[in-house]
Amino acid sequence: MSATVDVTTALREKFPQATLRDSLDHPAVNLPAADVPAALRFLRDERGFDLLADLTAVDWAEGASPRFTVVYHLFSTAGHEYLRVAADCVSDLEPAMPSVTALWAGADWHERECYDMFGIRFEGHPDLRRILMWEGYPYHPLRKEFPLAGIETPLPDAEVAAATGTKVIAAPMAGGPFVASPGEINLTEAEPRAKDESWNERHEKPEA
Amino acid sequence: MVSTNTELAYNSKIEGEVIVSRADAVINWIRTNSMWPMPMGLACCAIELMGVGASRFDIARFGAEVMRFSPRQADCMIVAGTVTYKMASAVRRIYDQMSGPKWVIAMGACASSGGMYRSYATLQGVDRIVPVDVYVSGCPPRPEALLDALMKLQDKVKRERSAKNLLSA
Numbered sequence: 001m002s003a004t005v006d007v008t009t010a011l012r013e014k015f016p017q018a019t020l021r022d023s024l025d026h027p028a029v030n031l032p033a034a035d036v037p038a039a040l041r042f043l044r045d046e047r048g049f050d051l052l053a054d055l056t057a058v059d060w061a062e063g064a065s066p067r068f069t070v071v072y073h074l075f076s077t078a079g080h081e082y083l084r085v086a087a088d089c090v091s092d093l094e095p096a097m098p099s100v101t102a103l104w105a106g107a108d109w110h111e112r113e114c115y116d117m118f119g120i121r122f123e124g125h126p127d128l129r130r131i132l133m134w135e136g137y138p139y140h141p142l143r144k145e146f147p148l149a150g151i152e153t154p155l156p157d158a159e160v161a162a163a164t165g166t167k168v169i170a171a172p173m174a175g176g177p178f179v180a181s182p183g184e185i186n187l188t189e190a191e192p193r194a195k196d197e198s199w200n201e202r203h204e205k206p207e208a
Numbered sequence: 209m210v211s212t213n214t215e216l217a218y219n220s221k222i223e224g225e226v227i228v229s230r231a232d233a234v235i236n237w238i239r240t241n242s243m244w245p246m247p248m249g250l251a252c253c254a255i256e257l258m259g260v261g262a263s264r265f266d267i268a269r270f271g272a273e274v275m276r277f278s279p280r281q282a283d284c285m286i287v288a289g290t291v292t293y294k295m296a297s298a299v300r301r302i303y304d305q306m307s308g309p310k311w312v313i314a315m316g317a318c319a320s321s322g323g324m325y326r327s328y329a330t331l332q333g334v335d336r337i338v339p340v341d342v343y344v345s346g347c348p349p350r351p352e353a354l355l356d357a358l359m360k361l362q363d364k365v366k367r368e369r370s371a372k373n374l375l376s377a
Contacts, residue, residue, distance in 0.1 A: 166337055
């Protein structure tokens with residue numbers, strides 16, 4: 001345990017703006033966005049956090065400031081310990097974060113996914129394109145204001161769209177997202193289904 | 209004179225090496241029994257599709273064992289799995305590349321209706337981009353269900369006015 005206390009202390013000595021972050025599992029720190037490349041390089045080279053286990057982001061919803069937080073999960077393969085680093089994006093409207101692809105090549109696709117889903121631009125990324133949605137898709141689906149069902153847009157391929165007359169439509173939700181029931185022994189009961197089956201496309205949702 | 213012929217099978221000596229039938233019957237017979245599938249395996253249904261092709265269920269019994277990964281050589285596209293909007297253009301293009309006559313089986317809930325994926329990324333039924341002949345329910349369907357779908361499709365093809373369609377084409 002002393003080793004993990006050391007890492008956050010050492011980080012805060014080196015980067016005075018770093019603060020401890022509430023965490024239920026691994027030690028975690030908050031960093032200002034500008035310190036991210038230097039601090040992560042310090043953690044990788046001096047503290048042995050040689051593996052970037054995950055890179056993701058949090059959208060604290062419209063109106064919150066800071067709105068976007070990028071989260072790095074580091075792992076030390078020698079010390080067998082995790083460290084979580086969180087950094088708020090400075091701008092709420094055009095969120096950006098320095099890229100760490102120079103430190104971990106594996107950050108490449110993580111940052112592309114993060115850009116695709118949240119619209120956070122990673123400055124210095126060698127090839128910042130969408131990775132899951134197609135080029136030209138106008139939204140960032142994991143943002144809080146984006147509905148799960150989606151928003152009507154043209155198909156990615158104009159020729160196919162012209163041949164079929166199909167669009168990307170908002171999916172019919174019919175009683176909400178389909179969710180599985182964990183722990184059910186009866187597979188028929190456990191199958192993914194809408195939890196509220198009292199309404200669907202043909203029967204209106206009853207007044208609450 | 210009453211024939212004493214007791215032949216049960218075709219005997220060229222008796223028939224004079226001539227078979228009389230309808231063109232539709234012959235064409236449809238050929239088509240139904242050599243329906244080469246284009247395995248459009250996109251998700252877990254593709255595993256069941258492989259099961260259908262393997263020895264236990266053996267789609268070869270219906271003449272459809274020749275999975276063709278080139279659409280040029282395939283007759284029947286089996287859409288097995290979740291079709292995302294990003295993949296939809298590829299599915300449509302492969303369908304366009306298949307030579308006619310061609311048929312489509314939507315295998316499983318996702319291909320038929322989007323299934324449980326009521327989300328921004330998933331095409332809500334492959335019939336939005338290609339004409340579907342047979343839908344198979346299930347998530348994923350049992351191999352028997354896919355064999356049943358193939359038999360249903362064969363029944364449908366057997367009823368086609370193939371000669372008329374060929375001549376008018």
